Amino acid sequence: MIIWVNEQIxxxxxxxxxxxxxxxxxxKDCHQTWLNNxxxxxxxxxxxxxxxxxxxxxxxxxxxxxxxV
Numbered sequence: 001m002i003i004w005v006n007e008q009i010x011x012x013x014x015x016x017x018x019x020x021x022x023x024x025x026x027x028k029d030c031h032q033t034w035l036n037n038x039x040x041x042x043x044x045x046x047x048x049x050x051x052x053x054x055x056x057x058x059x060x061x062x063x064x065x066x067x068x069v
Contacts, residue, residue: 002053005060006030011046020060027051 004027008017017034021027034049054060 005052007050008034009048015061018061
């Protein structure tokens with residue numbers, strides 16, 4: 001089963017926020033919200049919102065909020 005992982009990453013490359021779930025639509029909606037909420041200053045500083053998939057919970061960052069959605 002595919003696990004969708006949303007990450008907000010700061011300019012140093014550190015994961016600031018992370019959500020993981022099985023639901024593709026929920027993951028894509030969350031990702032779009034995170035993209036929309038990044039300010040121009042944050043983007044210039046190097047903040048990014050990243051959406052990726054993994055196949056195992058072992059590949060999800062330990063600090064992720066794991067949703068059963």
